[in-house]
Structures are given as C-alpha cells and as structure tokens.
Amino acid sequence: MAATRRSSQLNSQADVKPSQAESTPPRAATQNKRKRKASTSVPASTSKATAKSQRPTTPTKRRTQHIQAAPPLTPTPSAATVIAEPAEGTKPRNPKVARLADPRGTNATLLSPETSRIITSKNIEPESPSKAPGKNITTENLLSTACAHLIEVDERMRPLVEKNHCKVFSPEGLAEKIDPFESLASGIISQQVSGAAAKSIKAKFIALFDNQDHGPSFPHPSEVAPCTIEKLRTAGLSQRKAEYIKGLAEKFTSGELSGKILHEVPYEELVEKLIAVRGLGRWSIEMFACFGLKRMDVFSVGDLGVQRGMAAFVGRDVAKLKSKGGKWKYMSEKEMLEISEKFAPYRSLFMWLMWRVEDSFTDVSTLE
Numbered sequence: 001m002a003a004t005r006r007s008s009q010l011n012s013q014a015d016v017k018p019s020q021a022e023s024t025p026p027r028a029a030t031q032n033k034r035k036r037k038a039s040t041s042v043p044a045s046t047s048k049a050t051a052k053s054q055r056p057t058t059p060t061k062r063r064t065q066h067i068q069a070a071p072p073l074t075p076t077p078s079a080a081t082v083i084a085e086p087a088e089g090t091k092p093r094n095p096k097v098a099r100l101a102d103p104r105g106t107n108a109t110l111l112s113p114e115t116s117r118i119i120t121s122k123n124i125e126p127e128s129p130s131k132a133p134g135k136n137i138t139t140e141n142l143l144s145t146a147c148a149h150l151i152e153v154d155e156r157m158r159p160l161v162e163k164n165h166c167k168v169f170s171p172e173g174l175a176e177k178i179d180p181f182e183s184l185a186s187g188i189i190s191q192q193v194s195g196a197a198a199k200s201i202k203a204k205f206i207a208l209f210d211n212q213d214h215g216p217s218f219p220h221p222s223e224v225a226p227c228t229i230e231k232l233r234t235a236g237l238s239q240r241k242a243e244y245i246k247g248l249a250e251k252f253t254s255g256e257l258s259g260k261i262l263h264e265v266p267y268e269e270l271v272e273k274l275i276a277v278r279g280l281g282r283w284s285i286e287m288f289a290c291f292g293l294k295r296m297d298v299f300s301v302g303d304l305g306v307q308r309g310m311a312a313f314v315g316r317d318v319a320k321l322k323s324k325g326g327k328w329k330y331m332s333e334k335e336m337l338e339i340s341e342k343f344a345p346y347r348s349l350f351m352w353l354m355w356r357v358e359d360s361f362t363d364v365s366t367l368e
Contacts, residue, residue, distance in 0.1 A: 103345035108294040113181035146346035183292040204235040221252035244279025299347040309354035
C-alpha cells in the first residue's frame with residue numbers, strides 16, 4: 001500500500017511539472033528581452049540634448065518698415081453720399097449745423113409733412129476776420145446761455161442744472177428733424193393711455209400705410225385725410241381719436257396748418273391755431289411747443305408734475321400737501337406764474353428741471 005501511494009504521488013508530480021514548465025518562460029528568452037531594452041535605451045546626455053533641441057524657439061523679429069498712413073478721404077459728393085447713408089436698421093444721425101436761435105421762437109429743425117423739405121432758421125455765416133466776434137445766440141450756445149440765466153436768477157438752480165443735462169435743447173437735440181404732423185398726431189394717440197399702449201397703436205397706425213414708396217414711416221397728411229374712420233380704428237384708435245387725427249390731417253392738406261406756419265408764427269398765434277383743432281387741448285399744445293418746436297419760453301401751469309416740483313423747490317412739504325386735494329393743492333396758479341416769470345425767456349428749461357426737482361431735493365417714495 002505504501003509503495004502504491006508513493007508511486008501515485010510521483011505520478012501526480014510528474015503531471016504538474018510539464019504545465020509549470022510551460023507557464024515559466026525560459027531564462028534565455030528573458031535575458032534576450034533585457035538585452036533588447038538595454039540596446040534601445042538612449043544615454044542620458046543624448047536624451048537631454050535631444051529634448052533641448054526640440055524646445056520651441058522664439059522666432060527672430062524682422063525689421064519692418066513703417067508705412068505712413070494715407071490722408072483721410074476728402075468727402076467728395078459721391079463719398080459724402082456714402083457717409084450720410086445710415087446703416088441698415090440704424091437711426092440716421094442728424095448733423096449739427098450752427099444756426100441762429102431765438103429764445104422766444106421755434107428752434108427745431110422742422111420737416112414739411114408732405115414734401116419732407118427742411119424748415120429751419122438761418123445758418124450762421126462765417127464772420128469776417130476784420131469784424132469783432134458777435135454775441136448771437138445760436139443752436140450751439142442756446143442751452144449753455146439758458147443754464148447760465150437760470151443760475152443767475154436763482155442760485156438754487158445750480159445743483160439742478162449741473163445734475164440734469166437737457167438733451168432737448170442741446171445742439172444734438174436741436175438738430176433732430178421733427179415732422180409736426182407726426183408729432184401732433186402722436187400726442188393725440190398717447191392721450192389717456194400708457195406709453196407702451198401708445199407705441200403699439202402708433203406702430204399699427206403706421207402699418208396701415210406701409211408701402212414701397214416710403215416704407216414703415218409716418219404717413220403724409222394727404223394719405224390720412226381720405227381714409228375712413230373705420231379704417232383708422234383698425235389700428236386700435238378710439239372713435240374720437242380717429243376723428244381727431246383725420247381732422248388734423250385735413251388741416252394740413254387744406255393749408256390751414258403747415259411746417260412753415262408753425263415755425264414762423266408767434267406763440268400766441270400758434271396756440272390759437274392749434275386750439276381750433278379738435279383733440280388738442282392747452283396742455284397738448286404746450287408740450288408740442290416745448291418738445292416738438294423746441295421753443296424755450298413755454299410754461300405749463302396746468303401740469304401737476306411741474307406744480308409739485310415747484311412746491312418742493314421752494315421748500316414745501318410735498319408729502320403733507322399731497323392729501324390736501326384740489327387742482328392747486330401744491331401751489332396756486334398765480335404763484336406759479338410769479339415764480340416762473342423771472343426765468344423768462346427760458347421757462348421751458350425751468351419747467352423741464354421742475355419735473356426733476358423731486359429726485360434732487362425730496363424723497364421720491366413719498367410722492368404720487
């Protein structure tokens with residue numbers, strides 16, 4: 001039995017050895033691999049030199065000759081057309097041209113509603129070197145002259161003037177082209193509606209007359225006058241507003257109103273002509289005269305914001321007066337006229353600043 005067990009153990013060992021021999025690689029093969037690795041390895045000195053040679057090098061700068069820039073292009077008639085042509089989708093810029101200004105007259109650059117002819121005051125002619133420089137009021141110095149006058153009359157105006165720049169009467173503002181028919185019609189559209197609603201209605205109104213001749217621009221009076229009230233109402237206008245705008249267009253087509261008339265007539269006559277148009281009240285006319293015609297001596301006593309601002313300007317407690325009630329709860333009409341009179345002939349700027357006096361002197365949260 002012992003011999004049998006021993007022989008079986010020997011047989012099992014003999015069976016295992018071949019498999020172990022197959023799994024263990026021969027020494028010669030292992031040594032050959034090591035030799036190959038040793039033969040493929042590069043000396044340290046050589047590898048450093050190779051790495052150094054492969055580093056990126058900064059290219060040497062070449063001397064370039066500085067070519068002097070060509071002088072700017074002279075605006076010949078053809079080039080001037082390209083310069084003046086606005087880019088697609090942008091609002092054209094209005095060139096600033098120095099013109100004579102009148103504090104008691106119209107200073108806007110008006111467009112004839114039918115022909116788009118520009119109506120302005122006379123341009124300033126170059127002064128002769130032999131003559132002393134004149135002291136004319138121009139579109140270039142109108143705003144600065146008005147600001148200086150307001151501060152001279154009342155020193156309390158200084159912080160208001162310095163804090164608030166009035167673009168309306170600046171050289172850029174006076175260069176803006178104003179279509180009086182569009183301006184007046186827009187005033188009618190915006191009556192008793194929010195600003196967003198007014199913009200929406202105006203856009204729909206323009207779309208009614210959108211054609212290839214003038215694109216999406218405000219229509220001429222001759223296009224609006226023959227329209228039916230029903231067509232005008234499809235833009236979102238009420239019955240009354242449609243009648244008002246149609247009547248306004250008829251005033252322009254008949255010649256009762258024109259850009260030239262609105263530019264040249266005295267203020268009292270301007271009010272008289274426009275008050276005869278249905279839909280235009282005193283306040284609407286005053287706002288048109290100030291912001292449309294850019295007249296410098298307009299003052300609206302019927303504006304609650306101006307009344308409230310003047311009360312704050314003279315130091316009254318606007319928060320307490322708010323609960324008083326009545327049309328003249330902040331300041332009487334007589335007192336408003338007396339205070340504003342000393343700022344003539346620049347009461348438009350004074351009025352514009354009174355709308356902003358609350359931000360400078362009072363807590364806005366306590367106001368309406």
